[in-house]
Amino acid sequence: MNLKSLAQHLGISASTVSRVMAGRGDEFRIAKETQKHILDEAATMGVRPDELARSLRLQSTRTLGLVIPDISNPFFAALARAVERRARALGYTVLLADSQESSEVEAECIRMLLDRRIDGLILAPVGGDSAHLRPLIDSRLPLTQVDRVFAALKTAAVVADNFAGAREAVRRLVKLGHKRIACLQGREDSSVIAERVRGYRAGLSEAGLRFEKKFLAGGEHSIAIAREHTLKLLETRSRPTAILALSNQLALGALEAVRERGLVIPDDLSLIAFDEQPWASLLSPPLTTLAQPVEDMGTVAVDRLCAQIKPGAKASRKALTKLPVRLIERASIGPRKKD
Amino acid sequence: MNLKSLAQHLGISASTVSRVMAGRGDEFRIAKETQKHILDEAATMGVRPDELARSLRLQSTRTLGLVIPDISNPFFAALARAVERRARALGYTVLLADSQESSEVEAECIRMLLDRRIDGLILAPVGGDSAHLRPLIDSRLPLTQVDRVFAALKTAAVVADNFAGAREAVRRLVKLGHKRIACLQGREDSSVIAERVRGYRAGLSEAGLRFEKKFLAGGEHSIAIAREHTLKLLETRSRPTAILALSNQLALGALEAVRERGLVIPDDLSLIAFDEQPWASLLSPPLTTLAQPVEDMGTVAVDRLCAQIKPGAKASRKALTKLPVRLIERASIGPRKKD
DNA sequence: GTGAAAGCGCTAACAT
DNA sequence: ATGTTAGCGCTTTCAC
Numbered sequence: 265m266n267l268k269s270l271a272q273h274l275g276i277s278a279s280t281v282s283r284v285m286a287g288r289g290d291e292f293r294i295a296k297e298t299q300k301h302i303l304d305e306a307a308t309m310g311v312r313p314d315e316l317a318r319s320l321r322l323q324s325t326r327t328l329g330l331v332i333p334d335i336s337n338p339f340f341a342a343l344a345r346a347v348e349r350r351a352r353a354l355g356y357t358v359l360l361a362d363s364q365e366s367s368e369v370e371a372e373c374i375r376m377l378l379d380r381r382i383d384g385l386i387l388a389p390v391g392g393d394s395a396h397l398r399p400l401i402d403s404r405l406p407l408t409q410v411d412r413v414f415a416a417l418k419t420a421a422v423v424a425d426n427f428a429g430a431r432e433a434v435r436r437l438v439k440l441g442h443k444r445i446a447c448l449q450g451r452e453d454s455s456v457i458a459e460r461v462r463g464y465r466a467g468l469s470e471a472g473l474r475f476e477k478k479f480l481a482g483g484e485h486s487i488a489i490a491r492e493h494t495l496k497l498l499e500t501r502s503r504p505t506a507i508l509a510l511s512n513q514l515a516l517g518a519l520e521a522v523r524e525r526g527l528v529i530p531d532d533l534s535l536i537a538f539d540e541q542p543w544a545s546l547l548s549p550p551l552t553t554l555a556q557p558v559e560d561m562g563t564v565a566v567d568r569l570c571a572q573i574k575p576g577a578k579a580s581r582k583a584l585t586k587l588p589v590r591l592i593e594r595a596s597i598g599p600r601k602k603d
Numbered sequence: 604m605n606l607k608s609l610a611q612h613l614g615i616s617a618s619t620v621s622r623v624m625a626g627r628g629d630e631f632r633i634a635k636e637t638q639k640h641i642l643d644e645a646a647t648m649g650v651r652p653d654e655l656a657r658s659l660r661l662q663s664t665r666t667l668g669l670v671i672p673d674i675s676n677p678f679f680a681a682l683a684r685a686v687e688r689r690a691r692a693l694g695y696t697v698l699l700a701d702s703q704e705s706s707e708v709e710a711e712c713i714r715m716l717l718d719r720r721i722d723g724l725i726l727a728p729v730g731g732d733s734a735h736l737r738p739l740i741d742s743r744l745p746l747t748q749v750d751r752v753f754a755a756l757k758t759a760a761v762v763a764d765n766f767a768g769a770r771e772a773v774r775r776l777v778k779l780g781h782k783r784i785a786c787l788q789g790r791e792d793s794s795v796i797a798e799r800v801r802g803y804r805a806g807l808s809e810a811g812l813r814f815e816k817k818f819l820a821g822g823e824h825s826i827a828i829a830r831e832h833t834l835k836l837l838e839t840r841s842r843p844t845a846i847l848a849l850s851n852q853l854a855l856g857a858l859e860a861v862r863e864r865g866l867v868i869p870d871d872l873s874l875i876a877f878d879e880q881p882w883a884s885l886l887s888p889p890l891t892t893l894a895q896p897v898e899d900m901g902t903v904a905v906d907r908l909c910a911q912i913k914p915g916a917k918a919s920r921k922a923l924t925k926l927p928v929r930l931i932e933r934a935s936i937g938p939r940k941k942d
Numbered sequence: 943g944t945g946a947a948a949g950c951g952c953t954a955a956c957a958t
Numbered sequence: 959a960t961g962t963t964a965g966c967g968c969t970t971t972c973a974c
Contacts, residue, residue: 266967277945282969293943310738315718316659317967320950325655335687341680348674348701357715360699362687376696379654399649487881519885541882542826546858548887605951616961621953632959656951659966 346562434467490517685901773806829856
């Protein structure tokens with residue numbers, strides 16, 4: 265059932281039906297009576313305009329694409345939720361694609377979304393190389409990067425203040441007397457990790473502590489790898505008295521290692537982790553976290569994207585929005601014990 | 604840039620270009636040379652067929668819809684991931700919609716997906732009433748329900764064996780000597796919860812234990828509510844010595860309550876929870892869980908859906924696929940102490 | 943106030 | 959081996 269057959273059924277033209285169904289009956293001064301007729305019949309017959317045909321004709325889909333590296337990571341799940349909610353509020357639908365932490369899959373996702381003529385794209389890139397994003401940039405599709413971003417791409421971007429967050433965590437640990445503070449990182453080629461490491465180093469430097477290479481461990485976004493690296497970290501002769509884990513996944517790996525080694529938090533080791541999670545406060549002891557403003561990140565990303573989509577949009581909305589990170593202090597950190 | 608202009612540019616007809624771009628050049632015995640021409644030029648000019656126009660013409664979008672109640676629930680996030688992966692492998696794209704645990708939003712999501720002419724829908728209904736699904740059923744769109752299902756709807760469906768899982772948990776607790784076993788439930792009008800409660804009662808009954816209403820607590824899928832109900836549960840004079848939490852969210856609420864009351868697991872209380880999570884093994888003590896085969900559920904749901912989409916599909920693929928739940932025993936359960 | 947006709951970009955039936 | 963034509967369902971310009 266489509267508009268045309270509905271029109272035939274009612275003995276009027278498709279144009280009129282189309283106009284009324286688009287809610288523009290008054291605008292075209294179509295008789296109230298005719299309007300009511302159409303609307304009533306459409307409702308009872310369950311006729312709704314075909315979005316596909318509509319989009320083809322209008323060359324606009326009212327659809328946004330969202331590409332994230334891993335929907336099973338709670339941070340991205342929360343981000344997706346926020347994006348979806350905001351987009352819905354603005355009348356957009358979201359096409360979600362999971363790049364599975366792979367640039368190849370990411371490229372494929374983007375191609376697919378482009379084929380579907382999305383009106384704009386929110387992208388949390390996997391990281392590493394950005395060569396595969398060239399066609400996207402060239403397509404001039406409205407684009408906002410979020411979380412992980414390639415600064416060189418000069419697109420609108422929304423990130424957490426990863427630098428300040430990491431630095432604050434280190435400051436807090438320094439204040440507690442820690443001098444050997446390790447950092448457990450993820451993929452080094454991700455902007456998020458790079459910024460957090462920068463903040464970590466800045467925190468050390470402020471306190472007059474030397475950055476030690478052996479205290480910068482990790483390199484993968486995986487619980488298993490994080491566990492291994494932490495085990496190694498805890499083996500070193502003068503082992504760290506505090507660890508800053510740069511994501512919730514990494515924190516889980518670190519916690520496994522700590523448990524295996526039989527160490528006690530915070531007596532033997534203080535721990536701070538990025539990403540607030542429902543289970544953080546339930547660990548023994550409760551985990552100190554750096555809460556990212558994930559809800560805001562999603563909302564702002566949609567807003568910044570839609571600002572580009574609007575007809576009169578300036579081409580030059582390239583600014584980077586940086587949102588604050590909040591330290592939630594719990595019992596997983598404590599004063600450095602003599603050692 | 605589209606096929607037509609590419610055709611003009613090359614001085615050949617649009618049909619030929621279309622046929623070659625669809626990878627059917629040989630089938631139509633188009634000269635190898637012509638094919639190469641077209642493909643090369645398309646590649647360098649970055650021309651790709653418009654999926655919108657293609658879908659309109661073919662009346663098929665190669666798109667599946669997936670509606671889940673809450674993407675920020677790790678169970679559904681994992682499910683979405685599995686569905687996406689499988690669909691991609693079969694050449695489908697997934698449109699994901701989050702119904703935000705609301706039947707109204709669910710109805711809206713479904714309408715939106717229907718408007719976009721998806722080829723099939725995987726639905727994890729919010730639960731409660733199914734009246735709003737009538738138009739969906741009437742549309743005769745290939746449909747598979749997953750996780751939560753309305754049995755009355757007679758569609759293909761994929762669920763975990765919630766009954767057996769809950770029963771096994773109770774059996775295990777009974778074997779440890781527990782007699783006062785409570786159950787912390789979510790929305791009672793969800794088929795998942797109903798089945799788990801049924802399993803809980805079956806487990807009690809098998810052991811000759813009486814079902815006590817006051818030991819069946821909860822009624823909402825929320826950490827905060829679960830905490831409150833658990834607090835009440837632990838206040839009762841002869842309080843339970845074991846609790847079965849029917850989801851990971853509910854377990855988190857229960858754990859908060861236990862911590863607040865200053866009780867020790869498993870000495871004062873044994874705890875088993877549905878849903879395996881990365882943090883379950885890191886709690887003190889590690890949490891005994893009932894792992895759902897979420898990966899399989901997603902995969903099978905896609906397969907069952909695609910079986911309906913295939914041209915020669917039987918209209919009558921209404922069976923319910925039930926996948927096994929696995930008990931992962933950890934230190935959060937122990938023998939009943941004298942009390 | 944309403945209708946007829948053209949066209950969005952594609953593919954398939956029917957030419958040759 | 960390739961081209962011509964019609965039409966998927968919609969919106970919009972132009973006409974009355």
